[in-house]
Amino acid sequence: MEDDLPSKYEVIVIGTGMTESIVAAAASRIGKRVLHLDRNDYYGGMWASFTFEALQKWLDECRNGKTSDSLKSSSPLVQDGEKSVNIGNQFSTVFNIEEKWFIPEKLPSIGNLQSAKNTQTEDSPKEIKDGQTESEEILKQNDKLWCQAKIKTLGRKFNLDLAPKLLFSRGTLVELLISSNISRYAEFRCVNRILTWQSDKLETVPCSRADVFATKNVGLIEKRQLMQLLTLCVEYKPEGDEFKGFEDKTLKEYLESKNLTENLMHYVLYAIAMSNDTTPCMVGVERTQRFLSSLGRYGNTPFLWPMYGTGELPQCFCRLCAVFGGVYHLKRAADSVIVADTECKAILSDGSRLDCDHLVLGVADAPPEFLGSVPKAGLSRGIFILDRSISISDKESLTLLQFPIKGKEPITIIEAGPSTHVCPPGLYLLHMTTKQIENAVQDLKPAVEALLHTEYADGITSRIDTDTQSTQTTKEGDSVASKGDSNTQYGLLKPQILYALYFNCPETSGYDLSQNVPSNVHLCSGPDLEVDYEFAVKQAKSIFSKMYPDSEFLPRAPDPEELSLEVDEAAGPPFQSSEEPKEE
């Protein structure tokens, strides 16, 4: 192995998840020598985004277990008084993987399709024309039909997130990206639609002032009520009287005391406060405030979504870490941690001893004995490739939907389209996340059944023209598909699932990860249940301040544009003039 890797560092970070990457960047930024390793050949760990092919590879690894041939660490590298703790990973396990295609492997050949078409259309004027036009026509129609082979061919156009999340426009991550100047590595789109599920149908939640005025879903009196309520929440201060007496009650009880209509209750409780029936009142008010304060900074909803998917974000921090001298090595695992007394001294990796003052570890890479006997909790995840949006509108939408489940955590649904570079044109990507109760398939079932068409699509009939939203079908027998569909009357059909993936993964945000670790080892949780990055940023900040209490957390990185361009314009490099094209 090419090993000119230096052997002494101030900070070694193992795992390139979100929290680990933020810590790595922060340490490197203040001049610490940082080594950042990941045993995978990709960035992000459980926060990664994959092309379709990479996702398949990841699934294979999850199913078969990674080839972690943890060779017993050779003793010469472990000195007297030191103990070598093997790295194992009880938390890297992804389980209950269920993968399903809803489309055929290949589309019928053009010949077959032609005959199928001829039987259904009695007199197509195209038939008289030359065969060229005919087959072109069919090919064009073929564009709207999907098969597995086609998805795989376009596989590189997918960015499938393991941990889909949104950023509050005024949340800690956006503020951090701006203040640290890491924002230059990322681009975003605004979530432009917040939907809710009420009385068995999808509705758009009016969340901004402008939306409330414009919406047709609520009456005039309701509008007034909603504005008043939201203004109250925005202006809430702890010393005020408005919420007196509700400190021990739920948000729902407070809203009920306001005599809101059922409609408004639903909007506020589930969509704007992002709460459920049992959320304490003050927590709900705080969430409402957070929601409302992020409105209007970049768009009409509080949320941003990263272009190319959420897997970009850890990479942005890794880039900054590298710019300030951090050393990166992927496909490089740590085998064990060397501990003496109550301190970590070094790690062993690929037969080398790498010394460090601090060790930052993702939970997936932590030795079991560092984790103690933490109780298990998990996330239920679903990734769906769809042939259209769950709610078609005249332009492509980026959607958040908190799907309420009675008595449980809601299912968080994010839908993104091709303009965010997460899927090829003509398709949509739908992510579902909720707290694990049973397994992903069971936990997500209510939302899947309500929103998606789960029958197998034979690849010959296209149910509906995506572009025109017409309810015409290409084959009469296809009415089967729309028979049980209550949405047909709106001219909308549920999206067809082309591909579905379910899995469960651990959720460790609730645990105190500092209990069983040496004082200079810092563990980072994996993705948490919340829709935003507040938890990861907070954890990274707290780890950093434990390591370097007197240093600034990610001060602004200088802007190269400010530095070099000004100089250029003033003088212009001398050698340039000789070769520069003549001025007119």
Added chain:
Amino acid sequence: MDPSVLTTLKILLIGQSGVGKSCLLCRFTDDTFNIDNAVTIGVDFKMKKITVDNNNIKLALWDTAGQERFRTLTPNYYRDGQGAILVYDVSNRESFTCLETWISELKTYSTKTDIIKMVVGNKIDQERQVTRDEGIAFARRHQTLFIETSAKTKEGVYMAFEELVRKILNTPSLWEKVEDANVVRCNDGNSSISEQKYCYC
């Protein structure tokens, strides 16, 4: 934005450690040459204005920040690059051989299918291990531009960047895009003007 500037292009520098990517960059942008900056630290990207065929172009030239050392560039680095400069060292055969893997990595992560590639053989002031003909043959096989340079003596440096930019300008699909107003870049300056429309204060 400066109205005299036609467009801003993102150019990527790629290639094995030590082939002189940062030196090429410094020579081009600042006309300096520092043999001592062993490993790239602190260089993120550099901005440079260039005039090609009477068009003012702003270049954002991205350096690898040393992440190429263990072949660990982030896919994020390649996003939206319109041109890529693949550098090897003519006095180091291995750096030439491994261009194949850099080409394929570029193909994997590049988000623009028609990205313009240029192969640059650097350090022609030193004793050769790779002939000019080998370089040309490689470039032809991969349909890239080709030039040999010396960051130390300046030879070819400016021409390399100029050629690349010219070729990009001749491929309008790479840069003549309709500005997508819905793409958000977070920075202090661009909070929405119509904020009152949305918020409740």
